Amino acid sequence: MKRLLFISFIFLLLASVFVYAAGSAEIPRNSSMKTNSTNTSEMKRMDCENLNIRVDRIRCRLQNKTREENVDYNVRVPEACRTLKSPTSCIALYKNVQRDKCYDHVGAEKDRCFRRLVGFSKNNTSELSARNYLILLLYGLEERIEDANEAGTISDSDTAEIIDLIVDIKQSILDGEKRAEIVVKLNELKQMIKSVQ
C-alpha cells in the first residue's frame, strides 16, 4: 500500500512537470497562435516567410510592402544568403549595408558607400571584392525595381519575377560560379527589365 502510494506520488509529480513544461515551452511556429498580441503586419510578414517557393515569398513581401532595406537581418536571413553553405559573411554584408545606410545615398555617394564597404577600388579589384560589389549593385537595381513597383509602373507579378532572377544571380555570384554562367542570367535580366520599361 505504502509502495503504491509512493509510485502514485512520483507519477503525479512527473505528470505535473510534463504539463508545466508543455505549457511554458515556446516553439517558434506557435508564435503565430498569439493572434491577439501580434499586429496584422507582423502576421503578414510571418506568412510570407512560411511560403516554400522563393518567388511566392517575394511577391508576398511586395504585396505587404516589406522592403528589403527595412528588414531586420537578425530575424530574417536575406534571400541570397539562404542557400549558402556558410551564409555568415553574406549576412554580414547585408547588415553592413544597412548599418552604413548606403541606400539612403544617391548617385555617386551611393557608389562611394558601396565601394568603401566591400573595399573595391582601382587599387583593389580582387575577385572577392568584385563579387561583393556586384551583390550591392544588384541590390541597388532591385531597389529601383521596387521603387517602380511602388510607383505603379511595374506590376507585382513582373516585379516578383525580376527580383527572383536578381536573387538567383546573387546566389550564383556568392556560390562562386564562373563569369560565363553569371552572364547568361544577366542577359536574361536585361531582357526582362527592358520588356517592362
Added chain:
Amino acid sequence: MKKQSIVILIIVLVLVLSAFAFMNNKFANSEEKNTGQVPVEEYKDFQTNDDYINAIDETINYIPQ
C-alpha cells in the same frame, strides 16, 4: 654663456622643425612618388537602371571566365 645657450637652443629647434616638415612631406607624397600620380577613384553616378547594368557589366570582368 647664457647667450650661447639660447643660440644653440634656437638651432636645435630649427633643426627639429625642419626634420619634422621633411618627414611629413615625405609621407604625404610617398604614394605620388611611387606611382607617379595620385590615384583618383571615379564613382558611378547611379541615376537609372542602365547605370547599374553598365556598372555590373564592367565589374563582371573581374570574375574569372
